[in-house]
Structure formats: structure tokens, C-alpha cells
Amino acid sequence: MKKGILLVLSGPSGVGKGTIGAELLRNHDDLCFSVSATTRAIRDGETEGVNYFYKSAEEFNRMVENDEFLEYMCVFGKNYYGTPRAYVESKLNSGTSVLLDIDVKGAMKVKENMPEAITIFIAPPSLKVLRDRLIGRATETPEAIERRLAECKTEIGYIPKYDYVIVNDDLMTAVKTIESILISIRCRPEYNAGLAKALIGEELE
DSSP states (O other), X not given: XXXXXXXXXXXXXXXXXXXXXXXXXXXXXXXXXXXXXXXXXXXXXXXXXXXXXXXXXXXXXXXHHTTOEEEEEEETTTEEEEEEHHHHHHHHHTTOEEEEEOOHHHHHHXXXXXXXXXXXXXXXXXXXXHHHHHHHHTOSOHHHHHHHHHHHHHHHTTGGGSSEEEEOSSHHHHHHHHHHHHHHHHTSGGGOTTHHHHHHXXXXX
């Protein structure tokens, strides 16, 4: 059985990471979205192990101490979120690839803890296009949008640390490019570890 691929997507808010990820998940049955652990309370309609793994603060801290996260962070100084190492490894070992949509610092931490992870930075065609997309969402104030754009410049500085960078000026082109990357990775020897053994042990008629 081939091992799954850990695919990490990062990029500025509004660049289209979520849309790209949703399209990849729709096209590939052997790809799943990573389930995070969190200290926030479960909400109506959510399911343990599907939306999140819900942990108490004590449980989460114990997981941190035991190095059970590939990355974790505190959001707004309130709730913690993290990527459980055991969940990701279980999926990869079963042949299922795992998709992570996280910020640049989280991506670098995942790469540190799991060097085989494939990191892809999704970039906007320009800051003007990104501003127009953020304005078009109509979900944030002008001040918040400017903060997002300032954060974007910091995030762009991480591009050299990524394995790949894709400019999302067309959704389907971006998706197909990522799919091409996955096909290429699938051809690496480390993802075909059992092939040589199977061929050598094969009996010829």
C-alpha cells in the first residue's frame, strides 16, 4: 500500500486557499482534510472527530507536553487549535493523503516536525487583486482589510521556505497545477517502497 502525502497549503487571507482545497477534496477520494484538536466548546451540529477533536485545556496542554502536535496555536488569546500527529500519521499510513490549510508559521512547524510534508504557498496575482477580493467578500471593515494586506507582505516573505508557489489567478489552473505536483510526488521512490520487493519476488511464467 502506498503511503499518503501530507499536503500543506498556506497563503494570505482571501487568496482562495479554501476554494482550492474544497476542489481538491471533491476531485480526490484518497484525500481528506485534517481534523484539528481544539479547546473551544462543541457547537450545535458539530461532531467529535469530524469537525474537531474537542479537548479540555488540561488535555490539550498534556498533548503539547507529550509532543503530540505537528503544530498548534492560540487564537485571539482564548482557544487553542492544533494538528494531532497521531491522526495525520494514521491517515498517511493507511494510504490516505491529508490536506492542511494553515498559516505560514504553522506550515514551517509542520515541515520541521514532518520533513516529508509538501508545502505550497498560494499567492495572489497582485496585492490590488487581493484587495479587490477582500472588498468583494464584504465581511470586513476597510481597516481590517488593510491589516490583512499588511500581514500579506509578511507572509509573502516566507515564499522561499516553501516547496512550491502557485499564483492563483485562475482557480482550475491552480487546482490542476497542484494535482500535477501530487502526480510527480507519487513517482518518488519513497512513495513506492514496496514496488521493488514486489517485482523481485514476482514469479515469471
